[in-house]
Amino acid sequence: MSDQETELKLLRDQIDSIDQQIHTLLNDRARCAQSVAEVKERYQQGDREAVFYRPEREAQVLRRVMQRNQGPLADHEVARLFREIMSVCLALEKPMHVAFLGPEGTFTQQAASKHFGHSAHCIPFNSNDEVFREVESGGAHYGVVPIENSSEGVVTHTLDLFKRFNLKICGEVELRIHHHVLRVGDEGLDNIARIYLPQQTLSQCRSWLDTHFLSAERILVSSNAEAARMAVKQGPAAVAIASDLVADLYQLNIVARNIDDQSDNSTRYLIIGDQDVGESGHDKTSILVTVPDKAGALYELLQHFHQHKISLTGIETRPASPESSHSVFYIDFEGHAANQHIQNVLQELQSDTVELKLLGSYPVAVL
Numbered sequence: 199m200s201d202q203e204t205e206l207k208l209l210r211d212q213i214d215s216i217d218q219q220i221h222t223l224l225n226d227r228a229r230c231a232q233s234v235a236e237v238k239e240r241y242q243q244g245d246r247e248a249v250f251y252r253p254e255r256e257a258q259v260l261r262r263v264m265q266r267n268q269g270p271l272a273d274h275e276v277a278r279l280f281r282e283i284m285s286v287c288l289a290l291e292k293p294m295h296v297a298f299l300g301p302e303g304t305f306t307q308q309a310a311s312k313h314f315g316h317s318a319h320c321i322p323f324n325s326n327d328e329v330f331r332e333v334e335s336g337g338a339h340y341g342v343v344p345i346e347n348s349s350e351g352v353v354t355h356t357l358d359l360f361k362r363f364n365l366k367i368c369g370e371v372e373l374r375i376h377h378h379v380l381r382v383g384d385e386g387l388d389n390i391a392r393i394y395l396p397q398q399t400l401s402q403c404r405s406w407l408d409t410h411f412l413s414a415e416r417i418l419v420s421s422n423a424e425a426a427r428m429a430v431k432q433g434p435a436a437v438a439i440a441s442d443l444v445a446d447l448y449q450l451n452i453v454a455r456n457i458d459d460q461s462d463n464s465t466r467y468l469i470i471g472d473q474d475v476g477e478s479g480h481d482k483t484s485i486l487v488t489v490p491d492k493a494g495a496l497y498e499l500l501q502h503f504h505q506h507k508i509s510l511t512g513i514e515t516r517p518a519s520p521e522s523s524h525s526v527f528y529i530d531f532e533g534h535a536a537n538q539h540i541q542n543v544l545q546e547l548q549s550d551t552v553e554l555k556l557l558g559s560y561p562v563a564v565l
């Protein structure tokens with residue numbers, strides 16, 4: 199055996215022994231999760247199913263993993279591993295069904311996998327309305343819907359769905375968005391006649407497309423996956439703008455990478471469900487408030503937050519309805535509704551508003 203082989207053998211024996219320990223520990227952890235499930239079921243009252251998924255606990259586990267990490271593995275890499283470990287443990291307790299805006303390969307699907315890990319069963323739906331409906335009817339445990347993109351702003355349609363459906367926000371997840379140019383064949387960026395892409399992709403990559411392909415025809419489609427389907431169907435004259443995942447799914451070549459106008463382009467998604475989430479120690483609360491359309495209404499609303507020193511993380515105005523004399527504000531702020539000072543502000547807001555809908559308190563995104 200050469201010196202190199204001897205040294206490698208020693209190290210690989212060490213790795214084998216560590217793997218064996220990790221393996222035993224993983225199954226020990228899985229057994230604990232099974233016992234946790236038994237306890238949850240034993241204490242469940244009424245005929246509702248026990249709540250197995252606990253976002254606040256998962257956020258705490260992930261935060262602790264990142265805090266205690268000493269390397270050489272990067273914080274987000276160890277957290278990603280633990281994310282998957284919790285995903286398999288939860289699946290052992292109860293397989294989670296998660297609805298997302300499809301088709302297969304959307305950024306929303308990536309967000310769902312990032313949040314729940316790969317052991318959750320993610321099911322595509324044709325619209326965000328259908329995702330809300332599926333969760334409300336109990337067909338899926340949770341849903342994942344886009345709420346805000348760093349370059350495009352808030353997805354107002356999602357906000358409006360919270361008025362129509364009685365669902366809670368159980369979590370949030372942020373996803374870095376990377377768009378690429380996908381194509382059949384190896385012609386690089388030459389001879390492109392048509393570009394298939396959805397509207398939101400055009401908004402996020404417009405300057406790059408104007409600089410590189412001003413003359414190519416732009417054809418708007420319903421999703422990045424649909425763009426890829428068209429690029430496959432039409433051959434090398436057509437390209438799709440989509441993600442790595444879509445490139446893999448449709449076996450297209452990536453001929454230009456990361457064409458997003460904002461290098462840190464990211465989208466925030468909300469996890470919707472029918473569950474009140476406990477405190478994780480670093481939480482956010484979202485509310486919908488309806489106020490009369492009068493001068494100073496927003497000022498009065500915001501004063502309550504100012505007085506209680508509560509930081510707002512987002513505020514968006516939505517029209518109540520065309521004939522209404524009310525405005526609706528969607529407000530996100532730091533803190534959990536179980537905290538006394540948040541309860542105080544909610545009470546004050548209640549007496550100042552026509553309607554206050556508490557959409558939920560949930561852990562601030564960890565990954």
Ligand SMILES: C=C(O[C@@H]1C=C(C(=O)O)C=C[C@H]1O)C(=O)O
Nearest residue numbers: 231234251252255256284287288
């Ligand atoms: C084990 C539990 O159930 C689930 C699995 C978790 C885990 O694997 O750590 C954490 C929270 C829950 O989503 C628990 O509630 O503690």
